[in-house]
Amino acid sequence: MASWGNLQPLSTELYTLLQYGLFLVLFFFLPFLGVIIGGSTVSLLLSFLGKEKRDPAYLRFSKEMMETVMTGKSALFMFGLVPVLLVWFIYARIFFDATPLPWHFWSAVLAVLVAGFALLHVYRSAWRRPPSPSPFHVMSGAAGLLALFFAFFLFSQGYGVLFNPEKLSLLREHIRFFLSWNAVVKYLLFLAVFFGMTGGGILLLGGRSAEGKEAPDASYRGLVRDIGAKLTFLATLVLPVFVLLDLVTLPEIALSATVFATAAIVLLLSLAVCLILSLPSGKKEGGPGARIATLYVLIFLAVLVHDHAAVGNAYQDRIASLNMQAKAVEAEHAKEAPREEPAAGGKTAAETGKAVFETNCAGCHQFDIRVVGPPLNEVVPKYAGDVEKLKGFIRNPVKVNPDLPSMPNLGLPEEEIDAVARYLIGRVKPGGSP
Numbered sequence: 001m002a003s004w005g006n007l008q009p010l011s012t013e014l015y016t017l018l019q020y021g022l023f024l025v026l027f028f029f030l031p032f033l034g035v036i037i038g039g040s041t042v043s044l045l046l047s048f049l050g051k052e053k054r055d056p057a058y059l060r061f062s063k064e065m066m067e068t069v070m071t072g073k074s075a076l077f078m079f080g081l082v083p084v085l086l087v088w089f090i091y092a093r094i095f096f097d098a099t100p101l102p103w104h105f106w107s108a109v110l111a112v113l114v115a116g117f118a119l120l121h122v123y124r125s126a127w128r129r130p131p132s133p134s135p136f137h138v139m140s141g142a143a144g145l146l147a148l149f150f151a152f153f154l155f156s157q158g159y160g161v162l163f164n165p166e167k168l169s170l171l172r173e174h175i176r177f178f179l180s181w182n183a184v185v186k187y188l189l190f191l192a193v194f195f196g197m198t199g200g201g202i203l204l205l206g207g208r209s210a211e212g213k214e215a216p217d218a219s220y221r222g223l224v225r226d227i228g229a230k231l232t233f234l235a236t237l238v239l240p241v242f243v244l245l246d247l248v249t250l251p252e253i254a255l256s257a258t259v260f261a262t263a264a265i266v267l268l269l270s271l272a273v274c275l276i277l278s279l280p281s282g283k284k285e286g287g288p289g290a291r292i293a294t295l296y297v298l299i300f301l302a303v304l305v306h307d308h309a310a311v312g313n314a315y316q317d318r319i320a321s322l323n324m325q326a327k328a329v330e331a332e333h334a335k336e337a338p339r340e341e342p343a344a345g346g347k348t349a350a351e352t353g354k355a356v357f358e359t360n361c362a363g364c365h366q367f368d369i370r371v372v373g374p375p376l377n378e379v380v381p382k383y384a385g386d387v388e389k390l391k392g393f394i395r396n397p398v399k400v401n402p403d404l405p406s407m408p409n410l411g412l413p414e415e416e417i418d419a420v421a422r423y424l425i426g427r428v429k430p431g432g433s434p
């Protein structure tokens with residue numbers, strides 16, 4: 001990915017396009033992965049319970065579950081792996097100058113996904129040989145499921161980075177900034193949606209045999225309905241908790257009226273699902289399956305729109321600034337004028353200062369435009385050439401402008417603080433222009 005760092009900055013239109021691209025990819029990828037995770041969990045639990053209770057109905061449903069959710073290899077490739085590559089590409093374009101997620105990260109996600117799919121495939125194929133899978137096959141199914149849970153956890157953490165552009169420059173230095181509470185909440189939120197969707201799907205198909213050969217008997221259908229209803233109900237009970245936690249953990253700059261409104265819609269839809277499930281269903285019209293499944297499609301859409309809006313807010317400033325950067329780059333190319341280095345302070349010191357600036361500050365600061373932090377041409381003159389005062393701020397940033405987020409303490413070593421402060425004072429003259 002390092003080689004992609006030289007790409008030209010994007011225009012606003014391309015950014016918007018990338019965001020819609022991401023929306024579309026997630027729209028296919030998440031339900032696909034979600035139903036595999038949900039279905040495999042149910043199948044493994046049932047195969048375990050079925051052996052415990054010696055009930056063939058459990059085993060039969062466990063088998064049907066696997067046959068429904070684990071589709072052929074080409075579908076796994078198309079909907080389970082290709083989307084990750086697309087997201088990788090979209091991220092590389094969005095973060096082209098920050099490289100927060102190296103190729104190792106995406107390769108790890110892919111490798112764990114492939115391992116998970118392969119192990120689940122082994123488990124699924126065991127059902128073809130009656131009566132039921134051996135402990136070895138169940139183990140491989142469980143391992144495959146764990147792998148998928150883990151791969152999706154990694155994926156969610158990467159996804160979480162999108163909502164928090166302030167972290168980008170920190171991320172380059174310290175991998176611990178990769179983890180965020182918001183991303184953990186999103187992981188759990190999506191899992192709740194996955195299980196709710198799976199439950200809705202079970203209610204919808206209602207124990208109709210996958211092959212459609214034998215007419216399922218009433219007690220089997222009853223069992224399937226019961227499992228579907230319980231799963232959906234539990235998932236829908238916890239979902240609102242994660243929706244609220246998501247609002248709490250999202251950084252301030254990602255919030256907007258749309259973000260709140262979509263969260264409210266998810267809450268209302270969850271309430272509707274719970275109501276439908278707790279009302280006694282009219283036996284004749286085939287149960288609540290279709291309504292629940294539709295509601296879950298809407299819930300999923302609302303969650304995606306919610307995230308899409310939040311990412312849009314988080315990137316508004318960045319997009320605007322990149323757009324201006326693109327114009328500046330063009331203008332500079334047109335002029336072809338060699339830039340004068342500031343003479344003051346000796347060549348090497350100025351170069352160290354510049355290097356410290358590029359690695360630690362440039363992610364949030366430009367000289368002439370606002371990125372995350374204010375344009376330095378506006379704030380550095382306040383220090384009137386006082387290097388010590390500026391060093392004091394960098395060493396220990398305090399809240400200055402209520403309209404901006406606070407600057408984090410970067411924990412730089414003293415020499416680097418000194419070098420970067422001198423560089424800034426040298427470059428931005430007290431008069432104002434650089």
Ligand code: HEC
Nearest residue numbers: 166169360361364372373374379399400401404405406407
């Ligand atoms: C994560 C983003 C981020 C990084 C990285 C960052 N800053 Fe800031 N910086 C900010 C924000 C946000 C503010 C506005 C803070 C405020 O007004 O309370 C700010 C404000 C400032 C100010 C103005 C202070 C004032 O008195 O108004 C200076 C000077 C500054 N930063 C220098 C630096 C330097 C030098 C570095 C690198 C060593 C750096 N910043 C790295 C986000 C960042």
